[in-house]
Amino acid sequence: MIERYGTILLFLIVVLLSANGCARQENGESRPARYHPLKGQVVALEPASSLITIAHEKIPDFMEAMTMPFSVKDSALFRGVEVGDSVRGVVAVRKPEIWLDSLTVIWKMPPSK
Ligand SMILES: [Cu+2]
Numbered sequence: 171m172i173e174r175y176g177t178i179l180l181f182l183i184v185v186l187l188s189a190n191g192c193a194r195q196e197n198g199e200s201r202p203a204r205y206h207p208l209k210g211q212v213v214a215l216e217p218a219s220s221l222i223t224i225a226h227e228k229i230p231d232f233m234e235a236m237t238m239p240f241s242v243k244d245s246a247l248f249r250g251v252e253v254g255d256s257v258r259g260v261v262a263v264r265k266p267e268i269w270l271d272s273l274t275v276i277w278k279m280p281p282s283k
Contacts, residue, residue, distance in 0.1 A: 203264040205271065206232045212255045213237055217248050222270060224257065232261075240270040247273045254279035 210226035216239075225237040240261065242248070247270060251257070256277035262269050 201264055203262040203271075206261045206263065208257075208259045208261050208270075210257060210259075212251060212253050212257055214239070215248060215251065215253060217245065220245070222247070222251070222273070224259075224270075229261065232263075240268070242270050251275055252278070 206229050208224070208226050208229055210224040212222065213225050214221075214223035216222070220242045221239045222242055223237060223239040226233070226235065228235045251273060255275045257273055258276050259273040260271045262271040
């Protein structure tokens with residue numbers, strides 16, 4: 171009798187774990203992201219927090235012009251970027267997540283002497 175309950179319990183645990191796995195997949199990677207082009211100026215770089223703050227122009231159908239931090243998934247985006255640089259980039263949105271997907275420097279602040 172006890173052995174039988176053990177088997178049922180194990181079965182329930184397996185079912186619950188696999189159901190959880192499915193739900194996680196549906197909420198995450200499988201849904202496509204939307205991409206918005208961005209133009210702006212770098213205000214702050216925080217590689218330790220994976221954040222780049224950009225004063226960005228209006229993004230049509232998405233956001234008004236504002237200064238805001240963007241999270242960065244690929245640390246390579248920090249390479250060659252400095253505060254003051256004018257940039258173009260692409261913002262990816264997969265609700266509730268927003269991140270900076272690419273970044274290109276289009277103008278560099280001349281070194282001050
Ligand atoms: Cu914004």
